[in-house]
Every structure is written in C-alpha cells, then in structure tokens.
Amino acid sequence: MRIFLTVIAALFGSLFIGWQGLASVDDDSDSHYEDQWWQPRPGVAPVANPEYTEECGSCHMAYPPGLLPAESWRTMMAGLDDHFGENAGLDAPTHQSLTDYLVANSADVSQSRRSRKIIRSLSASAAPLRITDLPYFRHEHDKIPPRLVAKNPDVGSLSNCVACHRGAERGSFSERDIRIPGFGRWDD
C-alpha cells in the first residue's frame, strides 16, 4: 500500500512539476499565460505607496516602479525641476523617501514577470527615462496605429496607460483587459 501511494505521489508530483515548467515557458505572447489561476500575480507589482501616488500620480498615472531600472529612477528624481518640461520639485524629505521607494522596487530588483522582461530587453547600461522608450514596451505596442493613440483625443499618447489598460492601476497589463476608447478590445 505504501509503495503504491508513493508511486502515485511521485507521478502526480512530476506531472505537477511538468505543468509548472510549461507555465513558465518564456515567449513573446503574454496572453496565453496571463491571469491563469496558478499565476494570480499581476505582471508588474502595483503601487502600494500612498505618498508616491499622491506626489507622482496627480498629473499622470503613478507608474509602477517595476517598469524602469533603478538608474532611470535615480536620474529622473535628480532632475525634477525639469520633469519633461514641467517643474515637479519636491521638498528634501519627500524627495529622499520617494527615491528610496522607486529604487527599492525598480525593474532590476523586482521579480515580477514584466520587470524581468523589461530588464532582459535592455542593454546593461541603458537607463531610458521614458517607459515608452523601453525595447520591451516598443515591441508590445508596435502594431498600434496612431489613430488609436496619438490621434485619439481620449488617449493622446502611449504614456497614458490607464486610458486603455483597465487593470493598469493594479499592475495588470493583460491584453484581455484592454479597451481602447472609441475602438474597443485589442486582439493581437
């Protein structure tokens, strides 16, 4: 009886391991493996820092730190007086605590699925300031015509994630949750 149970356990154990192996296969199309019940975590760790949401989420979406490498965040925080043409200066304590948060949760530190893909898509020293300049990002958005984004008054640019990605604020960029204003779902 014991031998029988051991064999059954080993059989199911290896089937399960094999299954997990399939689940972690790396490929370019995310849609097949997203939101499966054994992978409930969102693609990027969502923002869970009220100070960051308040200070860095007033004018645009509070971008999850896992979308850029630490060096990008450091450079960005060092240049807030000219933040893409606007003055986004902060007092010193806030500046320090936000920099610490961003660096501690950046793409090169995070184990989230998309953070790892972002880092893999970057050369070692690259530290773009725009998420939209990431090779991974460009690849994921390269089939979208301008009329749906830049020429779409409800979207405006690719940096307006929440306009189309309904799960963006919980870290999910799953294709299933995309609704482009005036257009609808997106199916690659």
Next chain:
Amino acid sequence: MRMDKFMAIPMVLTVVLSVPAQADDSVDALLATYRSQGAGEFDARAGAALWERPFTHAKTPGTRSCATCYTDDPRRAGRHLRTKKSIEPLAPSANPKSLVDTAKIRKWLKRNCRWTLGRECTVQEKGDLLTFLKNMS
C-alpha cells in the same frame, strides 16, 4: 468604562469634535495669512476673472489659463493638458476632499501659478481665487 453621564459627555464631544478638516477652515486660515501679508478685501468675481484670463508664454504657442486644465467650471472634473489624466473637481461643493489640506493648497497654487501666469500669484490673487472656489455652490 462605566457608561454614566460623566463618560457620556466627553464621548459625545469626542465624536462631534473629531469631524475631519473642512475646506472652509483651511481656506479661512490661508485668507487670514494673506491678509496679514498685505492683501485687501477678497473678491470672488476677481477670482473668477483671473480663472479665465489667458496668459501667453514666450516659449510655447497658444495661451494658458486655469480653465485650460480645470475647465471653465471648477465643479466639473478637469483634465491635464498633456497627459490627459482626469483631475477631480476643485470646488469643495463638488468635491469635499478639495481645499482641505493647507500644505497641498500652497503647493499647487505655487506650481499652477508658475505654469499659468509664469510667476507666483500675489497674496491678493491667491485669496481671490480661493474665495471664488469656496463660494461655488
């Protein structure tokens, strides 16, 4: 705790007095500061006029006003000009969370006046704007 009338009074007072900060209190506190810094009588109509006034900037085309992002009516949600992010209404009558935190009011008056007018607003202008927003019903 014994629930007798001696406990009841402080307990009721604690509940009644721990009402969250209101926009009125925060705005009034700032208006008092501005008066002490030389501002005269505050006028909601002057605030309304400033809200709509277009300002030009040497390096960018077109004009800017408060209404550019916040719309003509501060009771309506606005939208950031560049990012298109939605902005909650500024009028406390439409948004009870607005104009409650004096530090936040100061920060955004500084940033927004610099962006719109190209300079900081005077204490008179700030007071007129806040009076305009507070009085919107």
